[in-house]
Amino acid sequence: MSELAVGNADSDEEEHPHPWPHIESMFTLVKVRKNSYIMRCLLCLPKQTDISAFKNSTSNLRKHVARIHPNKLAKYTDLLENHRKRKSSSFSDTLVKNAKNHSLCCPRAGNTSNA
Secondary structure, eight states, rough: OOOOSSSSSSOTTTTTTOOOOTTTTTTEEEOSSEEEEEESSSSTTTTTEEEEETOOOOOHHHHHHHHHHHGGHHHHHHHHHHHHHHHHHHHHHHHHHHHHHHHHOOOOOOOOOOO
């Protein structure tokens, strides 16, 4: 868990979209590194607290909220859960649509013969 007390970090937000838009109300993107993002906690303002988070995990952000803003942890968890539900729902909707489209346009793969 890496917290950085950075005063004036250069912002890469214009070049890179927010990696986790569902938590944009709590963290903003400050900088992109090779394997991580530097995120600024909006709950800590006016103090500028930057947290390093690996590109595939929001764990450090959750730990920061749990430790420094425990009264906001439920909101953070809800934002993640709602995002996961929407993502899961849209993913399964896409699978169903793709399967229907495939069955309408393509013959069954198992019924091919090499005569």
